[in-house]
Amino acid sequence: MLVHRIDDLEADGLADYSRLTDVALRRVTEPAGGLYIAESTKVITRALAAGHRPRSVLLQEQWLPDVEPLLAAYPDVPVFVGEPAVLEQLTGYHLHRGALAAMHRPELPDPADLLRDARRVVVLEDIVDHTNVGAIFRAVAGLGADAVLVTPRCADPLYRRSVRVSMGTVLQVPWTRLPEWDAAVPLLHDAGFDIAALALADDAVTLDDYAADPPERVAMVFGAEGDGLSRKALASADTVVTIPMLHGVDSLNVASASAVALWALRARSQPSHR
Secondary structure, eight states: OEEEEOOOTTSTTOGGGTTTTOHHHHHHHHHHHTEEEEESHHHHHHHHHTTOOEEEEEEOGGGHHHHGGGGTTOTTSEEEEOOHHHHHHHHSSOOTTOEEEEEEOOOOOOHHHHHTTOSEEEEEOSOOOHHHHHHHHHHHHHHTOSEEEEOTTSOOTTSHHHHHHTTTGGGTSOEEEOOOHHHHHHHHHHTTOEEEEEOOOTTOEEHHHHHHSOOSSEEEEEOBTTTBSOHHHHHHOSEEEEOOOOTTOOOOOHHHHHHHHHHHTOOOSSOOOO
């Protein structure tokens, strides 16, 4: 490995790791620079397994033995090593998971390619909380949906917090960005999907009824925290679905709602005849 002991916080290659707590800065620079940050050896392992290329690694000395086998195929990737206090000064927070990697972002697939063989997909409309995005990806991975599609203004799934909360599953679940609804609806319909908007509405059907005989292909649409789905999303839906609630509670957190809907609508071994 190309190991570099940090003695200068302005050294070439360290800029990728500076000011990680500045959310606005990272949202601007990571997509434009083609990078994302993988945090912890577990997440780095999943990123490499997904075929993502590392640009560099930042870690504490004791994590070198864990990282060395991961980088066997990348002998030219620089590994920056520093004391905990130095790394905290660089990144702005305590590096308690031991290692970070600056990873090159993979090219996003065409939505039509993801939809072609899928039966269950999740659409995230303008969800801005990175924690919720990561939790939804984890639910998708665990409960078996085929892909996630995010709208143009949805939070970045590869933002550090999203990747961490997802336990790295955001690096395993196929995902891409959708165009605006005017173009997204034909894409989903051409692939044979029923667009099911999870929302409160007078004409909504309950999740129990919808799941009793679901369409063969379902795109579950979840909206932003607080405001829920936009009028455009609701107008684009083929069905509005609501989760029945008790004790005066009208809805769940969007990540929790996604897990409930994914479980209820998980693809069965036999296709539906609806």
